[in-house]
Amino acid sequence: MAYLGENIPKLGFGLMRLPMIGQDIDIEQTKQMVDLFLEKGFTYFDTAYGYNNGKSEAAIKEALVDRYPRDKFQLATKLPAWAGPKTAEEAQNMFWTSLERTGAGYFDFYLLHNLGDNRTQSFYDYNIWGFLAEQKEKGLIKHLGFSFHDKADVLDDLLNRHPDMEFVQLQINYADWESDSVQSRKCYEVARKHNKPVIIMEPVKGGSLASIPDSIAGIFKEANPNTSVASWAVRFAASLDGIIAVLSGMSNLDQMKDNLSYMQDFKPLTDDERKVIAKVQKALEDVPRIPCTNCQYCTKGCPANIAIPNILNALNTYLVYNNLQGARHNYMFATRGSGKASTCYTCGQCEGACPQHIEIMEHLKKAAELIEA
Structure with a gap:
């Protein structure tokens, strides 16, 4: 059965960690990355109202929207109602600001940003659910969903209350798959239970899984010396069912080239490769850490x-x-x-x-x- 986003190539360009020159985004390198990304057949771009204090949305206007036909890509952004507004008008104006900064005309995917914990209440206080539904009816939003950081039972409750949400964005990676705090697997299973396709964020855990201890990275290198450590993390996420895109926050052209090298002709993990990842998961669990179970x-x-x-x-x-x-x-x-x-x-x-x-x-x-x- 087909699902929303099934035909979108599975690597998404996350625009939170764009290349920088001092305090400013390196627009010329960003343009090179955008060009290569599209050239290789990928189309999904993800930003947010608050990324780089709004500079990310402005940068993608200059590097993408102003340079390519609008129907050649999907653009997603997000509204963080918990991040400072004091009134419903201020919170809702974040949508119009994003529309102006990106110059996109409409958003292919639009998200209520970072639901969970005490952040969720702001979206009710400022009637963001209803406001965004109105923008969708007007055609300014093609598909509406939310990103989420909390427990699986909280996600289940949200999807029960808001069955009109078309997709969810979740933190999923092999290190957090069985985490008591992140609950990657449990949240993914809740989304699938509700028949919601998933956008994956943090597949490399904010870059952490690209810099795991050498003794553990050696497990990957022994299995395949010709692939990057980060590639195992992205492919783990992309191998799941019902995925719209796996977002990678690429910070330079070399990272882009590495991701494209194995995602352009993507092949899901084999059984043997899954065993390698399981071995790495066990090794990471054995690294000394603070044994907090998030019991609160x-x-x-x-x-x-x-x-x-x-x-x-x-x-x-x-x-x-x-x-x-x-x-x-x-x-x-x-x-x-x-x-x-x-x-x-x-x-x-x-x-x-x-x-x-x-x-x-x-x-x-x-x-x-x-x-x-």
Whole structure:
């Protein structure tokens, strides 16, 4: 049975990590990347209202929209109702701003951005669901869905309440497949239960799976010395059923060329390759990390309102993958709307509530020193 996006080539160009020159996007290199991407038959571009403070949407206008016929590509962007607006008018104006900045005329795929936790309520407070449905009726949105970071049961509830959503965007990669906090597999299974096709974000876990420890990367190199470590992660995601596109946040032309080398003539993982990935998954599980299970017991009495499990997860990105940039990015989102690690009062209630007996205060101190900057 055919599904929405079935015929879209499965590599999507994520526009969150575009090449930079200082504080500005490198437009000329971005144009080269866009040209090569389209030349090789790929068509899906993904940005968001807030990427690079709006510079991403402006850049894709210059590099793509102004240079190619509108029917030769699909453009997606997103509305983050939780990110600052104080009124419904301000939140809804994000849509019009994105339309103006991209010059796209309409959006092929439009998303309510980053639903989950306390962020979801903003979309109800500002009537974003109804507002975007109206824009879809007007033809300004071809397909409407949402991106999501939360637990599978929360996703199930959202899709029960909003069956008109046509697709979902989920964080899926082999490292998070059985994660207690991300729940990649469980969320994917919920989406498929509701017959929603999936756009995959973070297939390389913010770059972490391209820089795994050498001892673990060697497992991949032994299996196939001619392919990049990152290619295993992207192909794992692209091998799932019901996928619209797998987004890769490519930062330079070399990354683009590597992705195109194995996705242009994409072949799903073989059984032997799945065994290799399973071996890597086990090796990553054995790397020392903070053993947080995201039970949330530590947060219930925190006087500083610190999102402790999310901060510990961000710190694990650094401890396990040595990915400082990714850890800081995760920390930024982990502390949005809540206390930072440095605001800890060291009252100790969190440690008294933790069933894993984690030295939370010491880890919060480390997070403040390493990734709060």
